[in-house]
Amino acid sequence: MFLKIVLLLIIIYFLYRFFGGSFSLPKPKTKEKDEVEQNTLVECASCSVYITKKEAIKKGNKYYCNECA
Numbered sequence: 711m712f713l714k715i716v717l718l719l720i721i722i723y724f725l726y727r728f729f730g731g732s733f734s735l736p737k738p739k740t741k742e743k744d745e746v747e748q749n750t751l752v753e754c755a756s757c758s759v760y761i762t763k764k765e766a767i768k769k770g771n772k773y774y775c776n777e778c779a
């Protein structure tokens with residue numbers, strides 16, 4: 711009888727861990743990382759002005775500001 715209770719507690723524990731783990735998937739973290747990436751400063755290859763990646767225009771491997779693009 712006692713073993714049955716222990717076994718049941720172990721099953722409940724694993725179910726809790728399984729569902730708890732799947733509910734806390736780090737989806738918002740990825741979005742946050744993208745936002746940080748978008749706010750990273752890059753230098754305009756033409757006038758050396760610093761702009762965020764969000765505002766920069768990428769041409770090949772270089773970034774340009776709105777005025778130089």
Ligand SMILES: [Zn+2]
Binds near residue numbers: 754757758759775778
């Ligand atoms: Zn520029």
